[in-house]
Amino acid sequence: MSSSADSVAGDGGSAAPALTRGDVDHLAHLARLDLTDGELDIYVGQLSVILDSVAAVTKVAAADIEPTTHAVPLTNVFRPDVRIPGLTQQQALSGAPSAQDGRFRVPQILGEEQ
Amino acid sequence: MSTSRELTRLTAADLATQVRDGAVSAVEVTQAHLDRIGAVDGDVHAFLHVSGESALAQARTVDDANARGASPASALAGVPLALKDIVVQMGSPATAGSKILQGWMPPYNATVTQRLLDAGIVILGKTNLDEFAMGSSTENSAYGPSRNPWDLTRVPGGSGGGSAAALAAFEAPLAIGTDTGGSIRQPASVTGTVGAKPTYGGVSRYGVIALASSLDQVGPCARTVLDTALLHEVIAGHDPRDSTSIDRPVPRVVDAVRRGQTDGVAGMKIGVVKELQGEGYQSGVMQSFNAAVAALTAAGAEIVEVSCPHFEYALAAYYLILPSECSSNLARFDAMRYGLRVGDIASGGSLVSAEDVMAATRGAGFGAEVKRRIILGTYALSAGYYDAYYGSALKVRTLIRQDFENAYAAADVLISPASPVTAFRLGEKVDDPMAMYLNDLATIPGSLAGIPAMSVPSGIASDTRLPVGLQIMGPALGEEQMYRVAAAFEAGYVATHGAVVADAAPELEVRT
Numbered sequence: 001m002s003s004s005a006d007s008v009a010g011d012g013g014s015a016a017p018a019l020t021r022g023d024v025d026h027l028a029h030l031a032r033l034d035l036t037d038g039e040l041d042i043y044v045g046q047l048s049v050i051l052d053s054v055a056a057v058t059k060v061a062a063a064d065i066e067p068t069t070h071a072v073p074l075t076n077v078f079r080p081d082v083r084i085p086g087l088t089q090q091q092a093l094s095g096a097p098s099a100q101d102g103r104f105r106v107p108q109i110l111g112e113e114q
Numbered sequence: 115m116s117t118s119r120e121l122t123r124l125t126a127a128d129l130a131t132q133v134r135d136g137a138v139s140a141v142e143v144t145q146a147h148l149d150r151i152g153a154v155d156g157d158v159h160a161f162l163h164v165s166g167e168s169a170l171a172q173a174r175t176v177d178d179a180n181a182r183g184a185s186p187a188s189a190l191a192g193v194p195l196a197l198k199d200i201v202v203q204m205g206s207p208a209t210a211g212s213k214i215l216q217g218w219m220p221p222y223n224a225t226v227t228q229r230l231l232d233a234g235i236v237i238l239g240k241t242n243l244d245e246f247a248m249g250s251s252t253e254n255s256a257y258g259p260s261r262n263p264w265d266l267t268r269v270p271g272g273s274g275g276g277s278a279a280a281l282a283a284f285e286a287p288l289a290i291g292t293d294t295g296g297s298i299r300q301p302a303s304v305t306g307t308v309g310a311k312p313t314y315g316g317v318s319r320y321g322v323i324a325l326a327s328s329l330d331q332v333g334p335c336a337r338t339v340l341d342t343a344l345l346h347e348v349i350a351g352h353d354p355r356d357s358t359s360i361d362r363p364v365p366r367v368v369d370a371v372r373r374g375q376t377d378g379v380a381g382m383k384i385g386v387v388k389e390l391q392g393e394g395y396q397s398g399v400m401q402s403f404n405a406a407v408a409a410l411t412a413a414g415a416e417i418v419e420v421s422c423p424h425f426e427y428a429l430a431a432y433y434l435i436l437p438s439e440c441s442s443n444l445a446r447f448d449a450m451r452y453g454l455r456v457g458d459i460a461s462g463g464s465l466v467s468a469e470d471v472m473a474a475t476r477g478a479g480f481g482a483e484v485k486r487r488i489i490l491g492t493y494a495l496s497a498g499y500y501d502a503y504y505g506s507a508l509k510v511r512t513l514i515r516q517d518f519e520n521a522y523a524a525a526d527v528l529i530s531p532a533s534p535v536t537a538f539r540l541g542e543k544v545d546d547p548m549a550m551y552l553n554d555l556a557t558i559p560g561s562l563a564g565i566p567a568m569s570v571p572s573g574i575a576s577d578t579r580l581p582v583g584l585q586i587m588g589p590a591l592g593e594e595q596m597y598r599v600a601a602a603f604e605a606g607y608v609a610t611h612g613a614v615v616a617d618a619a620p621e622l623e624v625r626t
Contacts, residue, residue, distance in 0.1 A: 034477030071564025
């Protein structure tokens, strides 16, 4: 099995589009995931191999097949609308990387000009 | 008075009886297992955290109740257990095998944890796993791999390799696993132990750190089928805190085991799945499987061959569904409310915005396999690809479910090898994700269909001299016939070989 990006791009008849380094970089940004250059190099090849292996799935099922998510289908799962005890404020904050005045302290969310 | 070593060799059922009868105290049983962990876990590394003090306190509660003459909290009161470190327990750190959760103390108990404690089961500690349960060897754990007690140079399977290794090393008679694509069954198979994945929704997922929500299921693990069934009945049952939990009576799996032990499998139809053998299956595994088929035939079962043509696409569908769901689930690790945070300028770093801190934290906190699957899932769920990938995979799931339904029209249960190979060497497959994924070839179809499935040891492979697992799959909610066949098979094995497979594991060097 090849793991180099070059050979994947050269695979004839492959159903899945081979990912480029730019694609993986963009996906990592969407997933809020910093990757090193070394990681990018490895993932470009590996992800293309995996996508190539799973591409068959896209051609198996006819359009009228219903999707399955649960072995025993359940719908409209309700419970009584009653108050039950939850975490205390102290418990909820107990694992916070940073807390202040009984609240989660987080880095800046909005930019300077927003 | 039993010696410490004898206590760790007993089954959970026998330990519970001895505690109930006052032959031994729960504290002595617990201490014996803590001593065993101290003696061998340096080599096995089944545990990420050992909760000695709280375990002994739980054991004392059981002994105090016994002394008062109270009836036991359950059929397993006073028996120690190893908890996979993806199920949260208050007062015990939960890592899911990831650096991103290092040092996190969960502020609540999972429903499964609460049921164990209410049953008087003693939780010894948290066991190792592949990071967020992604893997088949525990080599993706951020805290180093566990080792297979049958051969310390080999993996104990994964993701629940720590729980399986703890059983095989006689560090605990009971363990909890979680199974998304085979993480209970494949480790059981390669360690000569028993592990069952209930019907999806059979056990609450509340307090279980999510991998792929439409596949994750908690299940019982032990060295015998009866112990597994006893634990199954403790943890199963409806939970209003999990909206996918099935609101029906818990299957009577202990009765089913007794029936299998006495009545065997006479009159039952057992289907051999044509697609779950052949290429990719080690010859020693197939020999053991064929011997199991012969034993079940001799025990009176009617063997039928069944064909499930869409199983061919199971692995591919799984590796779209799983990354999609996990990329979504793992978005919660955002460095804001709990877990790791790196680079924040307020803590001496250089990053100002929440977005940059989030990306830096996730880049530093997640391991290679987790990152690989997050990116793959982000791709499969992105605009223009959702229908083609995730949507198609869910439809393939329907075709696989229909294959199972057709097969169950011809058979009461289906069987196959649980793992295509016996335990492989540490490092052998870490650099080849697709080779690693193939370990779940036999277990993934059952995961996609949501049916109950378990691995029970079928013997020792003639080629590698390592344990092999027989997978028994029941129809949805068909745990009872599954356990009956497992118990009958095990009883036949014990009658021939004198003991269950786990009892033949080599002695480990004891360090003091």
